[in-house]
Each structure stands twice: as C-alpha cells, then as structure tokens.
Amino acid sequence: MNRVITIGREFGSGGREIGVRLANELGIAYYDKEIITGIVNHTEFTENYVKEVVEGDFTKIIPISIGRSLDGDVDFQIQQMQSIVKAQTEVIKEMAMKSDCVIVGRCADYILEEAGEKGDIQLFKLFIHASMESRVKRCMERRTEAEANVTEKDMEKQIKRVDKDRANYYTNYTLRKWGDKSNYDICFNTTNMDLKIMVPHIATLFC
Amino acid sequence: MNRVITIGREFGSGGREIGVRLANELGIAYYDKEIITGIVNHTEFTENYVKEVVEGDFTKIIPISIGRSLDGDVDFQIQQMQSIVKAQTEVIKEMAMKSDCVIVGRCADYILEEAGEKGDIQLFKLFIHASMESRVKRCMERRTEAEANVTEKDMEKQIKRVDKDRANYYTNYTLRKWGDKSNYDICFNTTNMDLKIMVPHIATLFC
Numbered sequence: 001m002n003r004v005i006t007i008g009r010e011f012g013s014g015g016r017e018i019g020v021r022l023a024n025e026l027g028i029a030y031y032d033k034e035i036i037t038g039i040v041n042h043t044e045f046t047e048n049y050v051k052e053v054v055e056g057d058f059t060k061i062i063p064i065s066i067g068r069s070l071d072g073d074v075d076f077q078i079q080q081m082q083s084i085v086k087a088q089t090e091v092i093k094e095m096a097m098k099s100d101c102v103i104v105g106r107c108a109d110y111i112l113e114e115a116g117e118k119g120d121i122q123l124f125k126l127f128i129h130a131s132m133e134s135r136v137k138r139c140m141e142r143r144t145e146a147e148a149n150v151t152e153k154d155m156e157k158q159i160k161r162v163d164k165d166r167a168n169y170y171t172n173y174t175l176r177k178w179g180d181k182s183n184y185d186i187c188f189n190t191t192n193m194d195l196k197i198m199v200p201h202i203a204t205l206f207c
Numbered sequence: 208m209n210r211v212i213t214i215g216r217e218f219g220s221g222g223r224e225i226g227v228r229l230a231n232e233l234g235i236a237y238y239d240k241e242i243i244t245g246i247v248n249h250t251e252f253t254e255n256y257v258k259e260v261v262e263g264d265f266t267k268i269i270p271i272s273i274g275r276s277l278d279g280d281v282d283f284q285i286q287q288m289q290s291i292v293k294a295q296t297e298v299i300k301e302m303a304m305k306s307d308c309v310i311v312g313r314c315a316d317y318i319l320e321e322a323g324e325k326g327d328i329q330l331f332k333l334f335i336h337a338s339m340e341s342r343v344k345r346c347m348e349r350r351t352e353a354e355a356n357v358t359e360k361d362m363e364k365q366i367k368r369v370d371k372d373r374a375n376y377y378t379n380y381t382l383r384k385w386g387d388k389s390n391y392d393i394c395f396n397t398t399n400m401d402l403k404i405m406v407p408h409i410a411t412l413f414c
Contacts, residue, residue, distance in 0.1 A: 129388060181336060181386075187394040204411045 001122050003028070003100045003206055006108040008127040008170070008179065011162040012135030014190045015128035018199060019104045025203035028100035035106050038091035043083050053084045054106060055165065085173065096121050105166070109183065110174040124206055127184040130191045135159055208329050210235070210307045210413055213315040215334040215377070215386065218369040219342030221397045222335035225406055226311045232410040235307035242313050245298035250290050260291045261313060262372065292380065303328050312373070316390065317381040331413055334391040338398045342366055 005022060009015020016032065023030035039050045092111045095101055097120070103112075109125040116123030130138075139155050150158075170178035181187045188202070212229060216222020223239065230237035246257045299318045302308055304327070310319075316332040323330030337345075346362050357365075377385035388394045395409070 127388075131389065179388075181334075181388045181394045181396065182338065184394075185396050185399070187388045187391075189389065189392050192392070198412070201412045201414070205405070205408045207408070 001119070002096060002098075003122045003124070004096045004108075004112060004116075005102045005124045005126060005206060006112060007102065007104045008109060008125075008184065009104070010129045010135065010179065011159045011166070012139045013128045013130040014138060014193075014195050016104055017195055018126075018128055018188070018190070018202070019102045021195060021199040022203055022206075023102040025200055026100065026102075026206060028102060029095070029098075030102045030104075031095050032104040035088065035091055035095075035103070038095070039084055039087045042087035042091060045080065045084060049080075050084055053081060054088055054169070107170055107173045110170075110176065124186070125184045127179055127181070127187045129179065129187065129189055131189075132156060132159065134191045208326070209303060209305075210329045210331070211303045211315075211319060211323075212309045212331045212333060212413060213319060214309065214311045215316060215332075215391065216311070217336045217342065217386065218366045218373070219346045220335045220337040221345060221400075221402050223311055224402055225333075225335055225395070225397070225409070226309045228402060228406040229410055229413075230309040232407055233307070233309075233413060235309060236302070236305075237309045237311075238302050239311040242295065242298055242302075242310070245302070246291055246294045249294035249298060252287065252291060256287075257291055260288060261295055261376070314377055314380045317377075317383065331393070332391045334386060334388070334394045336386065336394065336396055338396075339363060339366065341398045 003026075005019075007015050007019045009018075019032065020030055036047060036050055036054065039045075039054065040047050043050070088106060089111050092103060092106060092108050093115065095103060096108075096112050096115060109123075112121065112123050113125075115121045136152050136155050136159065139159065140150075140152060143150055167178040170176065176183055186205070210233075212226075214222050214226045216225075226239065227237055243254060243257055243261065246252075246261065247254050250257070295313060296318050299310060299313060299315050300322065302310060303315075303319050303322060316330075319328065319330050320332075322328045343359050343362050343366065346366065347357075347359060350357060374385040377383065383390055393412070
C-alpha cells in the first residue's frame, strides 16, 4: 500500500522545504508544480490559466452568481473551472496510486481522504505553520535579486495575500476551514524548528 | 540541558497515554497527578481543594468581581487561588529543572515558555486532539464498572464539560486560546492513530 504524505502549509513556513526534504529522506516522489503540468496535460488550458485557478481564489474568477440565472460567459467559465478541478482530482489520485509520494498543497489531503479511509493508500495529512515574524524573516532571507527592495511590511502583506488565496481556495473546494487542526493528522509549527535537523526525525514517523 | 515535553490534550484523545508511553520510551520522568501532590506540599490546602482549582474553572470558584469592590470572603478566596497558581508554577518549574520529563496539562507549556526561550531547558510543546466520535469510543471502551450504565450521549456531555473546564482554566491562566495550534510545536490528531505503534516513532522526534 502506497504511503502518501500530503502537506498543507502557510506561506513562508517552510512547508515546501519540509516536503522536499521528507521525500529525499524517504526516497519517495515529490509533487508540487508537477500537478499544474499534469492538469495542463489533462485539459486544453494554458499553464497560466490553470495556475490562476488552482493557486488563486475561485471567487475572483467566477462571479458569485451560481444558483441564479447565468449568462453564457459565466456558464462557460464555470465549466472551465470544473474541468480544471476535475483534472486536478484525477492527477492527484493518479500520483497517489502510482507510488509512495509527498504532495504539497492543492487540497490533496481532502482529495485523497476517501482512498485513505478505504485503505487504498496509507495517508498522512500534515499542516505546516509558523509565526508571522518567523515567516517574514524566512521570506526576507530568501528574496531574489528582483525583490531586493521589498520591505518586511511588503513581505507581510504578500504572505497574508497568498494565505488568503490558499484559504479561500481550500474552503471553496472542500467546504472546510484551511489550517483547522482537526483536518490534519499532524500540525508542525516551524517557528523554532531547524528543518535540516528535524526532518530526518519527522521522516521516521512514516517508516 | 533538560528536555521537557509538555502535553495539552482534549479529554479522551489519548494524551495521557501518549505522555506515559513517551516517558517510558525515552526513559524520562512523567508528571501528571504529581503536580497536585507538589502543590499540596507547597501550600496549606487539601488535595480536593487544589484539584478543584487546577482542574476546574476559575470562574466557578471566584465570582467575577475582580476590579470592583471585594468583600472579605472573595478577597480571601482570590488570595488562596493565587497561592495555588503560584505553587503550581513553582512545582512545574522545579520539575523541569530537575531532569528530562513529560508534563501533562496544567498550562505547563505556558509556564515553561520563558525557560525554553532563555535556553534553560529544551522545550517541546505538544497538543493531542481527536474527533468527538473517536473520543467517545475510547472513553466508552475504558469505562469503569461504576460507569457501566453511562451512554455514548452521557459520555459526549462529560467530554465537552471537561474540555470546557480545561479551556477556561487555560485561558484564565494564559490569556490564550486552548488548543490553538500556534501555541504548540506539534499537534497530533489521534483519531486514526494506533498509539502503541506511533509513540516509539514520535519519541524519535525528541532524541
């Protein structure tokens, strides 16, 4: 039975790094951006449009008029959205059934829950979070050259914006609260955590 | 530097069992009821009164009249309460400085935070939770003979009552929200967890 570790994460908390390190430590596949590529291959949409849908907030793309009369454009947009959401679900389920893996984001915890409950896979749902202060620090340390002039205040705004999009996307897709500990098996607070030291220990939880 | 693992826990989630197993696995001290004994030894109060204060809800014992004029009785009660809270703080700090240990409940995470930040101890703050369904199941399986007639509905009520007391006590003492994941290093959801299998793995996080 494949071990599948899903990782939800606050922006700047090191969730992606934990995912990569865990996958390396366990010698298993790691999927993040690959999901976008998978959706693009499953549908007729461009990478940018797919990204806008799965990394952003549904409600920015689709006006909240479902349930009322819909004009052709909105109807078409909803169909497109549904295609992408369906493709995302298929891609993630395929990845989980293919081999042991770590999947970051994209509501994978929710999408794979049934497979976990049925015993088709061994599912571990993680959520990674940290204090705003430590997330700003982490993001500032990792600024690109192009971001050299970004201030701590700008960075905090960006973190809040990305988190808001993630939360909205998660709630729209799952009708659950993003980051609510009851939806995950383990929540790690990385505020005081040295990831290099801790991840090999964390990996033993899944051995 | 002593490793100190504090465990906050929802009633029926197996937090106590995790604490006992972790302490055994790591070969370190385990403190739970011993804190009550410690407070009794540090003060002039009976065990029952101490229990009522540290396991219940402050507001049931002390009318909310702090800041207004106090009559002698209330003033005296507040002094008693403060003695117990002070003794609890001292007992927990003494335990943490004495040797590696696991401390269950009693706001130990909050009490020891400063010592952790100053580097006097290596502090790991855990919170253990589970779905209501699994907690009711766990508690029903562990009923004593005297509780033979307790129904699932009764058990759920009892779980909610104990959790409410714990939440009130924690908030009154710390001004924080009990169970809020940002106050802990790791939150474990035991809903689908086999504690016997998982605790040896969890223990490696602290080695």
